[in-house]
Amino acid sequence: MNIDFGADATFSWYVVLLFVCGAAMVVMALVKSVEQSDGARILSGIVGAAFLGYGFYLNFIFQGDSYWMFFQAFFLPALLVVNFVRAMIARPRVRRD
Secondary structure, X not given: OOOOOOOOHHHHHHHHHHHHHHHHHHHXXXXXXXXXXXHHHHHHHHHHHHXXXXXXXXXXXXXXXXXXXXXXXXXXXXXXXXXXXXXXXXXXXXXXX
């Protein structure tokens, strides 16, 4: 396991962020919302699986000296989360009496 906050905190936080964002996006893809399109759910699932896969690779398989650290990729999950929350808020509320 490569997560060691004492040795390289930046790398460790990057791997943790990959896991957290990936898991959140997979959960968003699995939740069916009225206002969320199937395309958005598929995109969330694919990107979430890619984040989880890269996080798994960096954490358990990676043994090299260099790796790609692209923080710009976290903008897409942020936009997908905003879209998901907006869709959940816009969902028609059923009133139970």
